[in-house]
Amino acid sequence: MMRKLIRYALYLCGSLLLIVLLYGAAAVLLGNWRIQAQKGAEKADITVYLISNGAHTDIAMPLHHPAFSWVRYASPQDTAGGSPNARYIAVGWGDRKFYLETPTWGDLTATTALRAIGGLNPTALHVSFLDDVPENERTAAITVSERQYRQLAHNIAADFQQENGRSLPIRGAHYADNDAFYEANGRYHLFNTCNTWSNRHLKQIGAGGVAWTPFAHDVMNAFPSSHRKDER
Secondary structure: OHHHHHHHHHHHHHHHHHHHHHHHHHHHHHHOOEEOOOOOOOOEEEEEEEEEOOOOEEEEEEOEEOOEEHHHOOOHHHOOOOOOOOOEEEEEEEEHHHHHHOOOHHHOOHHHHHHHHOOOOOEEEEEEEEOOOOOOOOEEEEEEEHHHHHHHHHHHHOOEOEEOOEEOEOOOOOOOOOEEEEEEOOOOEOOEOHHHHHHHHHHHOOOOEEOOOOOHHHHHHOOOEOOEOOOO
16 A cells, blocks of 8 residues: 555656646747747837836836727726826736735745646736836837737736726735736636736737747847846
């Protein structure tokens, strides 16, 4: 009986190790497979931004623009401070429990991590209202056409859960005075992370990206910035 248990444990450990190795290999291979931006005849004069904190990426866009106004989906009034001077909206998507219960890595528990990568939790959108977009090595500017921007905005807006035509803020949930959380559509899991979300939305409009990645640095490296050296 003991030998069977040992064999089973070794088999389980070996299988898990193989899964981790295959996942890592796929992330390296597909994360280095760049998808080039599609150049068309349309004038590209709207700038959106990809912002990273090192582990997570947000897409920042003009809060108000003739092609799309975000206040129907996310209002500065939903923040703790009201954000009266906000000119940009930065949106990120992810596991709801991870967002709300792990503001720092020190708050992360094994249960939260396992439920997140297993796709067992609902999702949320984290929205920050910015007066200006930071210019540093963790920000990449991406110029798109009005058609591309409208498509990007509509695609991201579709990730907001709505009831009677209104988004659903998560009341009392804030990291700072200029942010808010909203109930989201979709399911976060090992193959669909916050960075997969950002990469997918940019690829869908022909702005470029990588074939697939769960990691922030691969997405960022697909969009060179004058403030950031390519890490590869």
